[in-house]
Amino acid sequence: MFSLLFKKLKFLQSLISKPEAPSSPREDPLTGNLVKDLAAFRKQVGDSPDIVVREFNISHNISAAVIFIDGLVLDPLVNQHIMHPLTQLNEHDVVYKKGRDLFDSLKNKLLPVGSIREESSLTKTIERVFTGATAILIDGSKKAILTYIPGWERRSISEPDSEIVVKGPREGFVETLRTNTALLRRKIGHPGLTFETLVIGQRTRTEVTIAYLNGVAHPKLVQEVKRRLERIKTDGILNAGYIEQYIEDAPFSPFMTVGYTERPDVAAARILEGRVAILTEGTPVVNTVPFLFVESFQSPDDYTFRPYFTTLTRWFRYIAFAGSVLSPGMFVALTTFHQELLPTPLLISMAAAMEGTPLPAVGEALVMGLIFEILREAGIRLPKAVGQAVSIVGALVIGEAAVQAGFIGAPVVIVVAFTAISSFAVPKQFDVGALLRVVITILAGLFGLYGILIFLIITFTHLVSLRSFGIPYLSPISPLMPKDLKDVLVRAPAWAMVTRPESLDISDPVRQEFDLMPGPENDKKNQKN
Amino acid sequence: MNRNRLILIFGYFLLNLVFGTGCWDSRELDELAIISGIGVDKEGDKFNLSFQIINPTGLKGGEGGGNQGSGGGGTETFVVAQSTGRTIFDAVENVRNQIERIPFFSHNEVIVLGRQLAEEGIYPGVDFFLRSPQPRPTQWVLIGSEKAGDILRPKAEMEDTSARALKLLVDFGRQSWVPAINLEEVNAAMTQKRGAYLIPIVRVQGDKGKLFLDGSAAVMKRDKMVGEVNPGESRGLKWMKGEIRNAVVVSELPNQQGLVSTRIFLNRGSIKVNLTPEGIPRVNVYVYVEGEIEDMSGKFNLTSTPGMDLVKKQVALAIKKEIQSAFQKARSLNADFINIGRILYQNHPQVWEDMEHKWDEIFPEIRAHVTVGVSIWRVGEVSKPAISE
Incomplete structure (x- = not known):
């Protein structure tokens, strides 16, 4: 559908006179005078x-x-x-x-x-x-x-607000490219860390650097990244987000196929895994490709805390994402189509709470969802001091008063609140979550669980067809790569992660030696003999 | 086929999906009359249905905080609507003349069948509930001591609806006295030509209308009620089936030494049908129970082996008595609710083929030999009574 629109646009473009290409300055040598x-x-x-x-x-x-x-x-x-x-x-x-x-x-x-x-x-x-x-x-x-002797005003290195960790380095990328490359160099001392620079944007002349580990990253991947970057012919790149849109694999998909991070340790970890990082001048965000869906559920803290706990939290994130996408839809489907699926006491208390509310369940869910999205949007843009007032108004006035006045049933508020909280648990897929949530809620209101199921089938079909720089988006789950599940279903201890992700198809798959499990010296010797 | 054409066709179907279907079976929660209990009575040749419908407004008012009395629906947690019709569904449709919401049967907890209906045949009364996809096949079926409508009317003291209270009573009672049976099982039991089955009887007691489920049950043959068993008799059946999970056996100690109550928490039972050389079926019942002593009024030393053996013997005797009484009642009503016919069919199909048509004559002659094994695990905190010889 979108591509149809796009073709139309192209056609229109050919009708109107071609915009004057930015005059490329011709070579004129210095005269010596x-x-x-x-x-x-x-x-x-x-x-x-x-x-x-x-x-x-x-x-x-x-x-x-x-x-x-x-x-x-x-x-x-x-x-x-x-x-x-x-x-x-x-x-x-x-x-x-x-x-x-x-x-x-x-x-x-x-x-x-x-x-x-x-x-x-x-x-x-x-x-x-x-x-x-x-x-x-x-x-x-x-x-x-x-x-x-460059010397413009630059921001000092500080902790990124968007990716906070409990146990780990506090430094984040800044707007200056040189500083960022230096941060990466300090993380990876090996001379294999290679930077290649391109200048993109006819007017902004933005320096864009790709970073990869020579001998680990697949040469074809590096080539492909360069090819995609070189074909960008635009007047300005002000932000890494611009680059993302020019190089991503599925431009019409709601899912992002280019990763980003503000943390040098994350970027370094990705480079070590064989990915390519793209650093853009003027942005404290570094893009990494290929980006896989499972990366959205990984946090730098996962690798510093103990494996049992992080395995648990990772599963909480999976559940939270599913909850944030599905719960309003499920709520609507269950209360308007499939009342028989609810346990009787739950149904009775929900019926009591929803009694006398003027809107249908789907309307309530959508209105509360909308109010939440507005609150969130308002909270982000406002100065911190005012932001607090917004949350108080949102939580107390809208949540409490709407229920008290009988406009909205209390269960809807609970569901929307749960949705809101769980959507923050997976910040990388926050945008997709919000989008899918609205569609699923509407479909649930129209068709019940049947609609949810059909939409999920469509979504998963789309997801398995997605690729990021040639790598299937859902790998290592589909196609299944059992070796890589050590960082998906569980978070294996560092000494057990012997191989680099198989799904990335990298040149050098072995990350470390095999018998690194710590233990008393004697035992080790016995094992070897 | 080119891409645009495909997209157009896909889009057409997508639009049809959205505008052509959808919403047809959507029901908002506040459009539903959630029925928690149904009573079916027969009056002459008409059915009289009583619906116990949950009143959400009443529930809301009861909970602290909310907006009291905003709906104006009163404070009753449930309302009872009654309607009559020539068939059950006719009556279900007629009730819509009185209640403004769609009757919703999925959360029905119990079906109470009136005594009159039970005597005339319950099948026409339950066919709708078996046929319709909404009512759950696992809901309990009960028989009202009088009219089913009167059972559903009294308020429950602790639960929101008396139907739920009734369901919980059955849930608890089936561990010992109550021969609980659900809709699906009733349907299966009705198919048996020669067998019989029990449906518990519920009564209303006292002025305030307290529901009472003591374990007495109606004996049903095909779909008709042929008699009644008392709690002991219905528990006799349950011992044999090994269904007891939590029951108290009160047994007498010899020489008027007092009473001892034992809680049984494990029960295994098996019924074996053998043939005597003359070709008459003979029933052997083996029952094994495990339990603990809960209290004792006798001055009896339970720590001694002979003392314990005596108690075990008395418990076994009490259980045996209940089992024999069940056999007695089955024989006197000539209703094989112990399902000896089926066991015979399973073990000796040929013999059953010969006996089936004259089962009504053979069954009252059948004698049972009952063996009860008892094992007592604990005697409680007191090993030697304070006053003992």
Whole structure:
């Protein structure tokens, strides 16, 4: 249905004149004449107040210019390490010759800066300057020296709000790509951790880095990720969420097929499993692919707490997800179609509670669900101080008063409250849960359990047909991969997770040695002999 | 077939699914008259049905907190509606002239059949409940000592509905006295040509109308009531079937030494039918029970082996007496509610074939030999009575 719509859109697009593609700047080399080059530069970039062009003479009347964007570079360091040595050249006894001699000396000897490169194209130079480089143009040189002393305002590393753990590292990704890659490097010391960078977005020129473990991640997967990223031709990428939508496998599915995390430890764990991480400049969220459905039920805490407890909590999450999707629908189906399925005392007390409410059960469930969604939405966007007021109004006024006044039956409030709480237990699938819940509630009101069953069949058919970067979405459950169930049905102890997930089809399946179960030294020896 | 066409066809069926069906059997909870008990009476050639219907408004008012009296439905937790009709379903339809909701039978707890109906034949009275998908086949069937409608009228003191109280009484009573039987079992029992079965009888006692289920039961042959057994007799049957789960046997100690009550918590029983050389069936009943001494009025040392043996013997004697009384009643009514005919058929089908047509003559002649084994597990906290010889 959606694809039909999409085709129509394409057709419409072909009717109206093609939108002008962003003018790709043609290659224009630096002339070597500073006045001309600066004029060309000004022509291209205009006269914004944050563009600093400092012209001066170096080494006895050779004119030069330093160009940088105010705010993208670290001012004191630029002054100390670039401006200072350049201006000092005038007092040097050595006289450099204009041209090659001066350029090489500057590049090789005189500038105490770590990251330095040369660039012969004006356009490229401009590009670099606009992403934080400091360019030095010298009269007589056909090349510009680019130094990197980036220094914009950045947020310090803090604990991510969206993924809180009890026992584990408190650091989270930040908006700066370099910081994020550094965070990953600190987690994975092995040189196999490879970063590859692409620039996406004709206007935003957003740097996007893919990270993977060479020798573990499947080369085809890496290639596929690169291919999908390279085909993005858009004007702007402001957020990792944009990337997700361009590269996901099932764009019309309500289920997400690209994972995300704000935590370096989670990202590192995924990379270690053979996944590919996609880091986007300007977003504290790192995407990981392929993403499997079961990952939604895993939390970093699962791997730090004891296995029995985490197995239990994991099952609670499965139950909570099923409950959050099904419970209002089941409630409606049972109270309007299948009253015989309820135990008699329960039916009687429900009948007593629902007596005299004006709406049918499905209406009550939908209205309460809607009120909950509105409360949640309002609570997220509001400042924290006001958010509390919202929850008080929601809980007390709507829940309590609606029942007291007889508008809504008390069982509906209980069901919706249970739904709400359990939907928060699996935050990764929160959005799908809300969507499925509404559909299931409506279908339950129309067809009862029959409708719920049909919809579940459709949903599961869809789920098993989904793939994320070639990996079946429901694996390792369907197709069944018994080895991988150690992290799905139970959470096996760390020493028992010998293999990497088989479902990911990775190059190096063995994660660790086999006999790592801790025990007294003597016993071990006996076992070996 | 191209994709768009497929989507169109799929969409057509999807729309049909949504607008063509759905909702036809939806019933809101407040549109239902939840029936908790049904009484069936026969008056002349008409059926008189009594429905005990739960009144949610009454229940709501009873619970603290809620909005008292908002529905204006009074404070009764249930109402009884009565209707008559030439058939049961006719009466069910007629009751809709009085109650504004859809009768809903799925949560019916008991069916009470009037005595008149039981004597004339219960089949026309229960056929609707067997045929309709709503009433549960596992609900208890009882026979009213008088009119079934009068059984359903009195209020229950602790339960919301008296039907539920009745159901709970049966649930408890079937562990000892009450030969409980549900709708499905009644249906199965009616198929037997020669056998008989018991349906418990419920009475109303006292001015306040207290329901009373003591274990006396109607003896039914096919679908007609042919007599009545007293509690001891119906428990005699249950001993043999090994159905006792929690029963008290009060037995006399010899030489007027007093009484001892034993709680039986385990019961095994088997009925064997053998043929004498003359070809007459002979019944051997083996019953084994385990129990504990709950109280004793005699000054008796239970820790001694002879003392304990005596108690065991007395308990066995008491049980034996009940079993024999059941046989006695079966013989005198000529109603084989012990199902000896069926056991004979199972073990000696050929013999049964010969005897079946003259079973009514043979059955009263059958004698039973009863063996009861008793084992006492505990005597309680007192091993030696304070006053003992």
